Amino acid sequence: MSAQNTQGLEISNLMKRLGDNAVVKGISLTARRGELVCLLGPSGCGKTTTLRMIGGFLSPDSGSISLGGLDITELPPERRPTAMVFQNYALWPHMTVYKNVAFGLRLRRLPKTEINDRVDAVLKMVNLVHAKDRHPGALSGGEQQRVALARALVLEPQLLLLDEPLSNLDAKLRVEVREEIREIQQRLAITTVFVTHDQDEALSISDRIAVMSGGRIEQYSDPDSLYRRPESRFVAGFVGSMNILSGRIVAGGITLGPDGVFIPCDDAVLANYGGDGGEWEVAFRLEDVDVQSAGGLTSLPHRGSVARQVSHGHFKEVLVEVGEHTSIRAYLGPDVDLSGPVVVSVRRLLLYRDGALCYESHPASGRGQPTGGESLPGGAGLTSSSPSGSLR
Ligand SMILES: Nc1ncnc2c1ncn2[C@@H]1O[C@H](COP(=O)(O)OP(=O)(O)OP(=O)(O)O)[C@@H](O)[C@H]1O
Ligand SMILES: [Mg+2]
Structure with a gap:
């Protein structure tokens, strides 16, 4: 270690x-x-099971868990320096907020004045002083969630375990409370494992994110690397919005989907990947797509049209039909109006084969690079799980 x-x-x-x-x-x-580490993954991938083993509520069949250099694998929950916040709050309805939060300290038989001081301090921290004497039934969902958090924080655990702690809150409160949790966690420097299936939540509060699938970790990275460089096809599809289409590499760009639509990509090294003529899963972010009015250039082979647009206020997401069976999603400014023919190009893309990242382009520097020491491809086609060419 x-x-x-x-x-x-x-x-x-x-x-x-x-x-x-x-x-x-x-x-x-x-x-x-x-x-603060997030376990992020789809329903059923084993997040809660993993968290419960860390907290001591479930015993692993094999493997070990250590904290602060001490092996805690065999310790029962009450003897671990951990505190867990369960998804359903699990507050005691007959106790006031104060008593709910004080409960763990009273079990530890701390002096009354110390309990008072610590509960007051933590209620202040989570902004619940006003609700101190209320019962959980008289609190909003967000307030109940903060009581559950206070009850864990007051124990000053070495490790804080949070299982989908915001899942029952509305969108606005969710963002507020997650920022509160992050602020408190950083201020007190508590090592934290936070379980969520919400990628926005994970990307915005984590130091590192473990993306899980089928009981395994697919990738463990900081949020920026995870977003910019998903190491597997699974992560590319799970984290953020991504166009993922089958395609081939040709001079100056890619041909995509069953229509073989040519899309330019300004990446000199990319052309080396066309040598085998084989298919790739080509992935590119919506913000890495340029869509412009075709103007007088309507004879270009890669022209298309904006088929649908969804406004997000400060930007809009558009679906561009570039071929009969091939569409690309992209972001546009709120005021850009593209009613006529458009031309599409891609600034940066990632190539996957057999589910693994093989190449990422860096067009800004004019240089792309193979990933993981992979040599140039030898002609293997895509696996049967490859996308059909239409947008997911
Ligand atoms: N007692 C059990 N017996 C058999 N299978 C179980 C048991 N408990 C959980 N599972 C299965 O284990 C898998 C992982 O469950 P887990 O609760 O860890 O998932 P999760 O990632 O937390 O999912 P979610 O996001 O839905 O909470 C699921 O397929 C679940 O059906
Ligand atoms: Mg779960």
Whole structure:
């Protein structure tokens, strides 16, 4: 174990079967002290199961968990320096907010004055002083959520475990509370594992994100790397909005979809990937697509038309039909009006084969690069799971 990680969380090759299901299939992950790590993944991928093992509520079949350099794999929850916030709050309805928050400290038989001071401080921290004497039934959803958070924070855990803690809040409150959690977590430097299936939430509050699928971690990266450089086809499709189409590399760009529509891409190195003539899964972000009025250039082969647009206020998302069976999504400014023919080009793209990232382009520097030491392709076609060429 590295010196850097001895103060944090280190999970090694955790496995768990539940009934007939291999639910967690070898999870390894480290979190530095004070780091907030998200477990992000679709429903059923094993996030809660992993979190419950970290909290001691479920015993792993194999693997180990250590915190601050100490192996806690065999410790029961109450003997771990952890606190867990459950998705459904689990507040005691017959107790006031104050008593709910004080409960854990009273179990620890702390002196009354210390309990008072700590509860007051934490209620102030989560902005709930006004609701101190109310019962949970007289609180809004967001306030109840903050009580659950206060109840965990007041224990001053070494490790905070949060299972979808915002899932029952409306969109605005969700953003407010997640920023509050992040602020408190950073101020107190509490190592935190935060479970969510909401990628926006994960991207906005995490130091690092572990994207999970089928009981495994697909990628563990900081939010920017995860977004810009998804290492697998799964992550490319799961994190952020992405155009993913089957395509071939030709001089000056790509041909996409069943129509073989030519789309220019200004990347000198990309052309080397056309050598085998084989198909790739070509992925590019909506913000990496340029859509412009075709003007007098209507004879260009890659002209298309804007078939649909959805306003998001400060920008709009458009669907551009570039071929009979091929469409591309892109972002436009709120006032850009493209009613006539348009031309489309792509600034930056990623190439996947057999589910793995093989190439990312860096057109700004005029240089792309193969990923993972991969040599130029040898002609293998795409697997049967490749997209049909229409937008997902
Ligand atoms: N007691 C059990 N017996 C058998 N299978 C189980 C049991 N508990 C959970 N599972 C299965 O394990 C898988 C992972 O469950 P888990 O609760 O960890 O998923 P999750 O990633 O938290 O999903 P969600 O986002 O829906 O909360 C699911 O397919 C679930 O059906
Ligand atoms: Mg869950």
